[in-house]
Amino acid sequence: MNGQTVGVVLVGVGGQGILLASETVARAAMAAGFDVKTNEVHGMAQRGGSVLAQIRYGKKVYSPLVPQGSAQVLASLERIEALRYADLLAPRGLAVVSSQAIVPVTVSSGKAVYPGDAEARLRRAFPRLLYVDVTAKATELGDIRVANIVVVGALSTALDIPENCWKEAIEASVKPKFLELNLKAFAAGRAST
């Protein structure tokens, strides 16, 4: 890592569990002994708006915001949201993108168009792209709500954090009742690489 601060960006739509995913990544980095800062802005964004969460970790972290073009990983729970924040990702960074499409009201009311070529755009925009049917994986596991942790599993492979730290982080972030399900979701995501 050479003392560099690592940036992780998580994006999606309000209600998709971005904040829990962000907390999990932060806890994993903390368990691995790094200084960590996270940032997210919700409030208005919570109501179906675009949501952005950022995690930075390293030996000593100052800014909680990821400078443009510096994130090691950009993970998106919705396919076009990845494009919206693409400029945060470093040129050699990994993009993990859920193939799920959530159509904004601006589209259904006829004010805008949802790009039909999203996948092609993603492949052009991100040289290192992991395009995953996260919804299918989460549904297979029995609960669409663990899609966020499937994504965390997929992005975990790109970071220098040992696997046991991720497990510790999930234990600390989710209710005991949902622990087993979330550990399975993490494993499914991690295997998708």
Next chain:
Amino acid sequence: MSAYRDAVYCEWSPNEKVALEVAAGASLAGARCIVTMKHVGLNVAADPLMTLSYTGTVGGLVLCVADDPGMHSSQNEQDTRHFARFAKVPVLEPADSADASEFMKLALDVSERHRTPVILRTTTRVSHSRGMVETGDRVPSGKPIGFQKCPERFVPIPLWGRGMRVEVEKRHAALRAEAEKTAANRIEWGDRSLGIVAEGIAYQYVRELLPDASVLKIGWAWPFPDALLREFAGGVKELLVAEELDDIMEEHLRSLGIACEGKKYFTPIGEFSPDRIREGLARRAGKPVTPPASLPEAKDLPARPPVLCPGCPHRGLFYALGKFDVVVTGDIGCYSLGVFPPLSRIDTILCMGAGISMAHGMNKAGEPRKVVGIVGDSTFFHSGITGLLDIGYNRSASIIVVVDNRTTAMTGHQDNPGTGRTLSGEETTKASIEEFARACGIPNVRTVNPYETKRTVEVFKEAMASKEPWLIVSSSPCPLREKRKLGATRSVDRTLCTKCRMCLKMGCPAIEWTPEGATVNELLCSGCGLCAGVCPSKAFVIAEKGGCAQ
């Protein structure tokens, strides 16, 4: 704070003025208090603050005030540091979570030693960031609880107030002296060719971008540490100031005769970021600032603004209101989102409570259309009641709608005086909006179920025909808070859909448009059934288990 529930009393106050007055009372009885609010909340609490500065505090009293540079979820971006000078009280400014924890302890200590309220000014960015914090054990203040009668100190009638005014200046001198030596301000010497005075979150960005520069980190922002500022300015060749929002520090440095630059490179508008600071530094160095080329793949992405949730009761109310040619004075809450298309049913927003009072003012001005004021339940209790009292007292034919979802939804479902629960979860009385309205002299008070749009339209018709004040409570709990589905998921019967697009007028995120007509995203549908009521061809049917009805 819930971890300390037994030891620390917490409550939601109806508004910030009440909260600060409650804290002032508790402080005078000897208790340590923290009051939290946004920048605009401090406007509401300004009245007690200005005089609390004179009477002073007994138990430590800290106002934790969050500014919102960039207006992430606020109607303006005022700089709370002005209030410190205005009220003559010190302000501390944390740059991250660790600072926030340290500075809160410092603020309570300063408050008790100098008998002054203290402002802890944070920002959206600092408040919504998390970082490593060294935790400690709670140390109770040890002050006995019991009010000590002392009218010369606590009763600012002119006789004693003039003496208090003199004391405020003495205290100010003592605080200035303390600002010089507090650990909250520190010089980090580095390369002496450039020195940067950095406040709050700006410190983090400066450190990130210029690891070798000399930095004066300001955590105690007012009163200014003049000697420290002079020492730092004298030790560097050139001086820059990085402070979010207004140029308060920069202006002060100039008043001391110190040459510096700040707002010339770092914008007073909006929020700082590492990228904006980098741009400012590049401009200062005379380097061309080229914004990063935007990705061609990110072109023409549809905007994704926040919207009313699927199943939101406000949608039905706005839909019904959309049938009338009226002016709608809105207010602050989830229902502010009714301003966006396709609902487009809010015309003004000013501040909390103004939805009611502005409707009255427009009517008195002779606005030819009917004026409808909309507020939420929490906003009604915050500052809507006095406006309603004005309508009852001075008689305008205003129609006030309280969209009562029995929670403070926009900010995360906090309880309020109407929910019947306190902050600690105990059951309590439920304030009745209808009874308030009658007590304010509103002769026509009705309650409607916003999912029953036809009935709601009828009540509106009756109110529009009247020359008297009306209050309509649109009553239905927030489904997001209740965490339940409202009914069966809907789907579209293709044989019935005529593609008339009536359903799209409600702006429901669960309804999507395809060349074949409307479809329902079953993952999002909450089963409220509003679409079924609105569709003229009854195409929205109850979805069969496991799939759409085709």
